[in-house]
Amino acid sequence: MSTTSTPPDRDRAAEPSAPPSGGRRGRRGRGAGRFLAGLLFLGPGLTYLIVLLMIPLALVFSYTVFQRGRFGGVVYEATGENFTRLLDPLYLDVLLSSLKLAAIATAVALLVGYPTAYMIAMLPRRWKTIALVAVVLPFWTNFLVRIYAWIVLLSGPGLVNTALIDLGLIDEPLELLYNEGTIVVGLVYSYLPLMVLPLYAAIEKLDPTLREASANLGARPARTFLSVTLPLTVPAVLTGCLFVFVPSFGNFIVPELLGGGHSAMVGNLIRDQFLTARDWPFGATLALALVAMLVVLLLAQAWTARRYSRA
Amino acid sequence: MRRPPLLHVPFWLTYLFLYAPIAVLAFMSLNAGESPYTFEGFSLKWYGELAGNDKIQEGLVNTLVVALGTTVLATVLGTLLAVGMARYTRSRVLDAIGLLPAILPDLVLAIGLLVLYSAVNMTLGLHSVLLAHVVFAMAFVAAVVRTRLTHADTSLEEASRDLGANALTTFVRITLPQLAPGIAAGALLAFTLSVDEFVIAFFTAAPTEPTLPVVIYSMVRFGVTPEINALATLLLAVSFTVVIAAQRMTRLTESLS
Numbered sequence: 001m002s003t004t005s006t007p008p009d010r011d012r013a014a015e016p017s018a019p020p021s022g023g024r025r026g027r028r029g030r031g032a033g034r035f036l037a038g039l040l041f042l043g044p045g046l047t048y049l050i051v052l053l054m055i056p057l058a059l060v061f062s063y064t065v066f067q068r069g070r071f072g073g074v075v076y077e078a079t080g081e082n083f084t085r086l087l088d089p090l091y092l093d094v095l096l097s098s099l100k101l102a103a104i105a106t107a108v109a110l111l112v113g114y115p116t117a118y119m120i121a122m123l124p125r126r127w128k129t130i131a132l133v134a135v136v137l138p139f140w141t142n143f144l145v146r147i148y149a150w151i152v153l154l155s156g157p158g159l160v161n162t163a164l165i166d167l168g169l170i171d172e173p174l175e176l177l178y179n180e181g182t183i184v185v186g187l188v189y190s191y192l193p194l195m196v197l198p199l200y201a202a203i204e205k206l207d208p209t210l211r212e213a214s215a216n217l218g219a220r221p222a223r224t225f226l227s228v229t230l231p232l233t234v235p236a237v238l239t240g241c242l243f244v245f246v247p248s249f250g251n252f253i254v255p256e257l258l259g260g261g262h263s264a265m266v267g268n269l270i271r272d273q274f275l276t277a278r279d280w281p282f283g284a285t286l287a288l289a290l291v292a293m294l295v296v297l298l299l300a301q302a303w304t305a306r307r308y309s310r311a
Numbered sequence: 312m313r314r315p316p317l318l319h320v321p322f323w324l325t326y327l328f329l330y331a332p333i334a335v336l337a338f339m340s341l342n343a344g345e346s347p348y349t350f351e352g353f354s355l356k357w358y359g360e361l362a363g364n365d366k367i368q369e370g371l372v373n374t375l376v377v378a379l380g381t382t383v384l385a386t387v388l389g390t391l392l393a394v395g396m397a398r399y400t401r402s403r404v405l406d407a408i409g410l411l412p413a414i415l416p417d418l419v420l421a422i423g424l425l426v427l428y429s430a431v432n433m434t435l436g437l438h439s440v441l442l443a444h445v446v447f448a449m450a451f452v453a454a455v456v457r458t459r460l461t462h463a464d465t466s467l468e469e470a471s472r473d474l475g476a477n478a479l480t481t482f483v484r485i486t487l488p489q490l491a492p493g494i495a496a497g498a499l500l501a502f503t504l505s506v507d508e509f510v511i512a513f514f515t516a517a518p519t520e521p522t523l524p525v526v527i528y529s530m531v532r533f534g535v536t537p538e539i540n541a542l543a544t545l546l547l548a549v550s551f552t553v554v555i556a557a558q559r560m561t562r563l564t565e566s567l568s
Contacts, residue, residue, distance in 0.1 A: 041394050138333065143509060251418075
């Protein structure tokens with residue numbers, strides 16, 4: 001056994017195609033070379049991520065136990081006050097209402113996204129790609145612009161109201177903007193592609209003979225869907241739900257622009273703590289609560305997915 | 312396979328839902344009238360107005376500086392990271408760290424960077440936005456390049472090494488050319504992501520040097536104008552073009568699902 005330190009050994013073990021007892025340069029030289037090469041490739045990116053991702057997160061989360069300074073800033077005296085403040089009904093309500101709005105948006109996205117993904121998976125090959133790209137395309141455009149488009153549509157003198165008045169359905173313009181319903185529409189609009197993609201991938205991979213077998217055994221299409229297709233796509237449903245829920249939960253632009261500007265969701269609250277109230281420790285605590293909830297969801301999703309793949 | 316006829320309804324409604332707001336916006340940007348809501352005939356005058364708006368011009372220049380810098384840095388770092396992760400390690404922890412910026416809510420990343428910058432007393436400016444954008448853009452480049460890597464033929468790399476080439480030569484002569492389309496697609500994505508990014512720029516840009524999305528945000532907060540309609544339409548057109556180009560270079564949708 002060579003006397004090199006653990007990383008090159010592990011690297012070599014992880015490379016199944018490595019020749020069993022060394023090439024021209026012998027085992028040890030190759031292992032050290034591989035280690036250096038790995039360092040060369042991984043080093044810059046990982047260093048960057050440690051300095052500009054891991055350290056910032058560690059800083060934010062360490063702020064949760066400190067106090068705010070009188071003029072903003074942080075006083076490094078330990079306190080548990082930030083966490084007790086989280087339970088203040090004022091903030092708890094915002095957390096719960098964000099949870100509710102993100103959950104409704106996720107459910108709507110699933111109801112809209114599933115049939116769409118199913119339909120795309122059934123299309124002929126050529127149309128499949130086009131349909132899929134057409135779903136993803138809006139997701140890559142400017143987020144603000146997409147939300148702004150809804151203001152143009154829904155505002156008082158906007159197109160929807162004008163159309164309804166012209167049709168004689170209403171006399172006065174409806175207040176379509178600035179309520180929770182509009183926030184949900186905005187969230188679904190923003191993240192629907194993230195629901196459709198994993199669902200499509202799963203439905204596309206399904207073995208069609210399973211459905212045929214179910215039909216041949218006399219099951220109606222609805223029965224086949226509920227007993228065969230849906231159970232087999234549960235992991236993808238969970239992935240899609242997670243992809244929609246996570247960015248919805250932390251969003252502050254949609255509630256601000258479509259929801260009327262008050263602190264409707266936890267994202268607005270965090271933004272305010274950092275930029276207006278300048279209470280960074282409490283803002284950090286809110287952010288920690290947000291991340292903690294998301295981590296719990298991620299773990300639950302991974303756990304369920306593993307159970308399903310084993311079954 | 313049979314397509315259930317009932318599914319046609321939600322299918323087409325989804326596309327209507329996705330594209331109607333955008334289509335209305337683009338149509339209204341061609342309005343000759345002053346109102347952003349009532350259409351009074353076609354004209355390109357609002358696009359002309361854009362050219363004379365100093366704030367928008369400044370924002371655009373700032374955005375392009377940041378986006379180009381981000382693209383270069385994120386493409387180099389992301390490609391190296393992807394090769395390293397695919398060929399030199401099987402650490403799941405590294406995988407998780409590489410993906411983290413793509414999963415983490417942008418707001419959390421934004422406050423984290425703001426806290427870091429203030430902890431080291433760094434003045435905010437375009438450089439602070441650039442450094443921040445590289446964090447998540449790198450993760451996307453790495454993801455796209457990795458997909459390409461898993462499809463690449465490893466026997467060529469093995470042959471190169473067996474013939475005595477070192478890791479660097481193998482990378483430059485064999486791996487890189489195979490990855491070129493993936494890298495180009497990743498670079499395009501990094502560029503669009505940076506151009507469109509708002510939340511992180513909002514927290515890490517200096518008030519005197521806002522990027523275009525930050526300028527748009529301050530305009531949108533004061534209501535709808537035909538000028539924003541025109542600007543929004545232009546941005547949509549640019550993103551659509553870039554993403555379709557990236558899609559043609561690699562099978563983008565595959566790497567995302």
